[in-house]
Amino acid sequence: MKQAFRLEQGGLVDRSKAISFLFDGVRYEGHPGDTLASALMANGVKLIGRSFKYHRPRGIVAAGVEEPNALVRLRSGARAEPNTRATAIELYEGLVAESQNRWPSLKFDLMAVNNLLSPLFPAGFYYKTFMWPARLWPSYERVIRNAAGMGVATRQDDPDRYEKRFACCDVLVVGAGAAGLAAAGVAMRAGAKVFLVDENASLGGSLLGQGTRIDKIPAAQWAHDMAAGLSTNSRVTVLPRTTAFGYYDHNMVSLIERVADHVAVPGPHVPRQRLWHIRAKRVVLATGAIERPLVFGNNDLPGVMLASAIRTYANRYGVAAGRRIVLFVNNNSAYSAAFDLARLGIDVAAIVDVRRAIPAAIMEQARSLGIPVHLGSIVLRALGSGCVKGAEIALRDSGRGTSIACDVIGTAGGWAPSLHLHSQSGGKAVYDERIATFIPGPGKQAAISAGAARGVFQLREVLKDGAAAAVSACADLGLKQQTPDVIVEGDEPDLDIEAFWLAPQRLGAKAKQFVDLQDDVTVNDVALAARENFRSVEHLKRYTTLGMGTDQGKTSNINGLALMALARQEPIPVVGTTTFRPPYTPVTLGAFVGRQIGKGFSATRLSPMHQWHLDNGAVMASAGQWLRPKTYVGPGETYAQAWRRETLAVRRGVGIVDVSTLGKIDVQGPDAARFLDLVYSNRFSTLKPGRARYGLMLRDDGIVLDDGTTSRFAEDRFFMTTTTAHAGKVLSDLEFLLATAYQKLRVRVTSLTDQYAQIALAGPKSRTVLEALLPGVDVSDAALPHMGVLETSLAHIPLNVFRLSYSGEMAYELNIPAGYGMALWMRLLEAGKPLGITPYGTEAMGVMRIEKGHVAGPEIDGRTTADDLGLGKLASKAEPFIGKPLMRREGLISPERPKLVGVMSTSPGAKIIAGSAIVKEPMAGAASLGWISSSTYSPTLDTHIGIAFIKNGRALIGQKLTAWSPLHNYTCEVVVGEPVFYDPSGEKLHG
Structure with a gap:
């Protein structure tokens, strides 16, 4: 299959092998080393998607993660993933992708009528349109929700696996371009433990798309050799296809490694992605910079691209973005792109430069390659419908325009360092007039920005800066190393930028000028926000949706801030920047979850009597991690009839319920009583052995945490019960207190929840059943009164009997080692059979506790105090306890x-x-x-x-x-x- 725009030679793709893929159902071919974007471009596909609001046709703009337009739905079925950037998708055999946000097709999208109606949809129109009448809001909401978003997510379960890993290192280098490779090399030679991560499959960054030479070899080869040397060192971990998306406190950087995104289906036992959390002693941020576009009329037409992207596609992928290219620039960097294109045989029709003068050497080189240069000129608008057919240019001081035929317009409006991780770490951004953008300012953590990420753009200086950053980081760690010398040939000239934010329109011209391509934010939208007093950058963002798309404004934010600064007639630094929040690029939710899905999300805990419950018609329900019977539905019986029958059976006779799920904690030690006095609001040191007491536990802020009964078996041994839901929380709180606030107390706490089965026997006939179970054991009121505790045995198995009631009836709770729980359950059923003993579930328990006015989870919901619950008398007035200092706050006693x-x-x-x-x-x-x-x-x-x-x-x-x-x-x-x-x-x- 002929790839019409594939260059005959050059690039880093393997032309000897063909890869077949589908886009919108049409089969194309590419080569190993291609991205989906470069392969589509090689096949002459210009229309990739539709814009968010107006559904205007959109094509490829960039060559990396900053891409705002070329979003596709990758794969199909359960593995379908919407809103993926075609520029970041490695081509593989059998890849299936489709365009988004269009119906019924990409070329014929009925929603493009929004473009004709665009005067009705200015920024913030929904805030003004859908507020009245209020009764119609549900109808509005359905329409808005259906129109929101771009891609459609699958509703099927994700079949892939995800993993998590944690690591520590001396130096973490983020970005494996020129600065990152230089930094990692220095840190390696210093003997540091190094992690080097880069979001691309091949290390080298922009070196892979440049024609320069380092140490007398091509830059791409130099990058390859450096990467190979780092990969073979035992102290260096190299992670390609890995994005550092978040920088958190204490120098923790989170990464997402795309282990198998470059294949159709991951192999057996291979995760699709791996989430890393790395704590580094020092971090070098060599994250590079992103070229920003220039704003002019129709600048969203397919064929309008970043100049650096055009150069990358030609040098790295061997693809011509078009037959005839016009470059619209305000700095020197685009000239290197133009010269590379001309050497590869691509027609550069003109360079339109807003500056009135450029270095003589650059002008001479342009003349030698036959490239016309229009100084002091601008592109007024892109010409064409559906894609670029030409460019209308004019002198800056003249409104008259002339047309140049072309199929691509490359824009070069300067470079914006990737400040995202620096800002996430707490660092400030400061405006640098020299390069007309924000650069890293003072930081809060042990991180150093280097290279283009610090506003250094010439390759020779980038390499030095990366090495110097590593030398500094290693010196902080007591490791010494020197900055190596490198020889760079064909280095690019100084940026020499002239800030230029907007190409003015001719009087009466109606061509839209877009600031944010993905979200359809225009120059007029920014102006409207200023007029309506949404002048703060954060308000601007939310009012217009500037920078709120999947690209998070990587190519649009600086232009948007500059236009607001012009509207406010204030300097850009005064206007400021929006907040950089993680993630840097979208992260699959499955990566955060990892293996914690299905049964791995939370352990399912079963009581010793679980199978009996299932065999006898129990309807099971989750209670925290436990499965508990709600009720036992008999033949011909409805659910409601079942729990009502169970309730009356307990009230009139006797029933048993499985309460093994209650939290059970052993508290032992000479200071156990004193410790319980501190963690409960009421006193337990006065409790006598052989007795139980209801207790209320408060949080530090005076709000009720949990309730339950605690029994005293001996002077130094207590048995605490908690609610099922709070068992883990209470245990961890007790352990925390003993490890911090009460280290000197001689107390140990141990969870016994899984070690014991517990059964409640309740009803007016419960004592008769207990006597039949334990012949010869005195369970009379005198021997075992309410809140009494009895230690005995059943068939030589230790058995604890507690006279406690949750139902309001005479009741007992029987506690036995878990292995004997089923045997005890069956013996109770046998002993109670003559009395019609009835098993009951949580529904009947709930009914009886409401009838009795007992509080539970819905009442102890994290908002209520002891006084709110009518339990204020349980709070000791004389003794200190946790929560007491704050329980009397004004708002809690109102x-x-x-x-x-x-x-x-x-x-x-x-x-x-x-x-x-x-x-x-x-x-x-x-x-x-x-x-x-x-x-x-x-x-x-x-x-x-x-x-x-x-x-x-x-x-x-x-x-x-x-x-x-x-x-x-x-x-x-x-x-x-x-x-x-x-x-x-x-x-x-x-x-």
Whole structure:
């Protein structure tokens, strides 16, 4: 297959091998070493995509990660990945890509009508258009959401694997261009442990696209030799295809390594990508610079490109961007590109230079190559429809334009150092008038910017600067090394830039001038933002979407800031820059997750009786990491009928429930009692052995963390239980306190959650079942009263019996080594069979705890205090405990805080929805008095009840209010009462 724009020779691609790929269903060919962009360009494909808002035709602009236009959907099916940059995709056999943001096709996009209607869609139009009438917002939202974004993500599960790695090193060098290779070489020879990372497959950066020579060999060969030498050194880790996307505190840099993105399907056991977190003693940021375009009319037409990209495609990929090229420049760097193109036989029709004078040597070289140079001139607009057909140029002082036929316009508006990592590390950006851009200023971490990333552009100086940065970094580490001498031939002249931000339009001209190509932000949009007082750069960004695309404004930000500075009539440094946030380039979400997916996301924990539950019709539900039975649905029974049956069975007879998931922590040591006095709000040092006590645990800020019972087995041994959800949190907090604040206390805490099975036996007939289970053991009220603890055995197996009740009935919790949990469960069922013992699940547990007014997760939600829960009396007034200093803050003791109360439906059949607001009357804007935290139908009371938090709730007992759920468009009249609905005197509890 003929590649019409592939040069006969040159480039670093392997012309001996052909690679077949598909773009929008059409088959093309490229070569190893190509990117998708270079291969498409070689085949003459100019139209790659459509713009975000106006759906204007867009082509390739850049040759790297700064590409704003050439975004494609890569691969298909479960591996489909939208918004990938064609300029950064390595070509591989069988690659499948398609264009985005168009319908029904790329060439014929019906949404291009937006371009005709563009006067209706200025910057910020959606803020003004969709605010009225408010009732139509849901309809507006659907339309906006459907129109937002560019690519379409797959809904299938990602079949690929991702990994994470952590590493430390002496020197981390980010970027393997000229400066980075020089820095890594110096650090290696100094004996440092070095990591060298670069986002490209081949190291060398811009050296791979230049015609210069270093130490008498081509720059690309020099880069190859340096990379080979570094790769074979045992103290150097070289990571190609790796992007440093985030710089965090304590010199931690996060990287994404694209291990298998350059193949269709990763091999067995090969991750697609690997996330690295590297802590480095010193970091050298050799991240290079990005060329910025010049702004003129129709500058978004396919065929308008960066001059450096045109040069890269020719020198590195052996591809001509076009047949006839015009360069629009304001500095010397583009001349080197023009000279390279001319030597390769590409027609450079003209260089249009805004400057009125250039160095004589450059002018002479242009004449010798037959390249016309138009000084003091500008490109007014690109000519053509769908792609560039010519350029209209004019003298800067004249409005008259002349046309030059061409199919590519290359722009060179100067270079912007990649400050992203420097800024993320806390470093400042300062404006350098010499090169008309921002460069790294004072930093906060142990990092040094080098080369083009520091505003140094001549190759000879870049190499010296990279080496010097490494010498400085090594010196900080006590390693000595000298800067090597290098010989550079064919070096580029000094930049000699003249700041130029906008080519003025002729009177009456209607050609759009784009600042941000991806997001369709025009010069007029920036001007409108200034007029409407969105003059802060952060407001400018959000009002116009400047720099908010996948490219994060890499080619547009400086121009946008400069235009705002002109509008404000202030210097660019005063206007400032927007915030550089990670990631530097988009990162696959799967890389952050790594192997923590499916069962690897969170361990599934099963109680010793799990299989029995499944075999007996249990409907299982997640409770943290655990699976617990919600209810046991019998033959011909509905879910609701099942849990209501279970609830009444416990209230009238006896039931058992698996509570093995409760957190169980052994607390031992001479100072155990003193330690518990500090971590609980109430005292435990006064608790006698053989007794249990309910305790409330607060956070440092005075908010309730957890509740549970703790039993004392001996003077120096306690057994703590926590809620299922907070077991891990409580244990880690205890360990932290003993390792920091209370190091001198002689205490050890050990998790026993998995070591013991625990079963609750509840109901008025529970003691009869316990007596049948433990014949000869005294479990009477005298021997085992409420909150009593009994250590005994069952068939010579240690068994702990706690007289505790969550249901409000007489109840016991039996604790046995986990391996015997199933045996204990079966023995209890056998012992209770004559009494109709019923297994019950968390639904019935929840119903009974609401009937009894017990607080749980919905009430202990990280916002409530002990006073809010009606448990303020548990807070010791005399003794210190965690949370006490802050629990009395003004906001936490305000009488306006909602307090715990009970609510009951005034109509037995009317459901109370948890989460409903409590109001006097349901209407838009009604003041909320509180909310429903938990609700249920009570089979015991045959009505709907709930627990609520209501402002001044205690004073409202007996009054009728409304529980209103706007989400469900539902209201229910309720009467406020005490939170304890069942057996308020506790007679049943004490038997």
